[in-house]
Amino acid sequence: MKKSKFLRILISFLVIFCVLFIWYILTIIIPSNVIPNPLEVGSAFIKVLIEGDNFGYTLFDHIFASLLRVLVGFYFALIFALIIGLLMGLSRKVKLLFSPIVEILRPIPPFAWIPFVIALSGIGLISQSIVIFIGAFFPILTNTLEGVQNVSPIHVDVAKTLGANRSDIILHVVLPSSLPSIFIGIRVGLGVGWMCLIAAELIGLNEPVGLGYLINFSADMGNYSLSLVAILITGLIGYGINYSVRLIENYKFNWRDTYVKS
Known part of the structure; x- marks a missing residue:
């Protein structure tokens, strides 16, 4: 067991080393103003971490601002998706009512809503939270619904008896049996919400702080390292x-024979 774990760690380090080596070779072949070399990126990392960017915001400021926006949007997505998903799974009438709306809206990319959201609520925390809400809502909803629908009828009959x-x-x-599926939705929803946040920040902010803004502003200024x-x-x-959500899944739901650890 220890040998297998050591081997996985060793392989991971080798992969990282190979990526850095290839990256360095590419910086020799391609002009440095297009692809910065690892040393330049490391220097930019230390500078923004300690001194901050052109506006005085440090890397931690950008990370905190982005995480706050994600958490606000994700919190409301989680609440509404769980409630609607449970109601749809428990009531056929509710499912018939919401299914057409869900199936029409679900395939629409969250990024498509950005112009309308900005037009309605302006540029700021509210608009970004709405975009994140849209991105995170549907994965949680569909997985909650699936989890409720897959509850074993035998377990329900035993409880009634x-x-x-x-x-x-x-x-x-119902809830304990649905939790593994719900957590998959949470994990996917968080990932989609995080991507939506970066896209929203790339388009515009009312203050120059956030990872998406840092990506866009630095590139516009020619600071590709930052x-x-x-x-x-x-x-x-x-x-x-x-990874954090997967750890919770593996720890909490290893009692299910159908649950595959990752």
């Missing part, structure tokens, strides 16, 4: 969010 009422069945049978720093940090945070 033991004298459980409808509320007891929902709280002690822009790449923001891109890499964005990817690392996205990976961290996904």
Whole structure:
């Protein structure tokens, strides 16, 4: 077990080393004003971390601003998606009512709503939160609905035999059985919400802080090293969010035979 874990870590480091080596070779072949070399990116990272950007915002300021926007939009998406998903799964009438609307709106890319959202609410936290809400809402909704619909009828019948009422069945049978599917929706929703945030920040902000803004502004100023720093940090945070939710999934839901750990 320890040997296998060590081998995975070693392979990961080798992959990172190979990527850095290829990156360095590319900077020799392609002019540095197009692809900055790893040393320039490292220098830009330290500078924005300690001194800040042109407006005095440090990397932590940009990260905090982006995370705050995501959390606001995701919080409301989670609440509404869970409520509607549970109602659709528990009631055929509610499902018939909401299904056409959901199926029409769900395929529309969240980015398509950005011009309308900005026109309605302006540029700022509200508009960004709405875009994130749209992106995160549907993955959570569909997975919640699927989780409720896949609850074993045998478990429900056993609960009824033991004298459980409808509320007891929902709280002690439906919700626990649906949680693995709900968490998959949460993980996907967070990822989509994070991507939507960066896109919203690329379009415009009422204040010059946020990873998306840092990517766009730095590139416009020709500072591709700083822009790449923001891109890499964005990817690392996205990976961290996904990995954290997966850890919770693996820890909480390993009791399910059908659940595949990752």
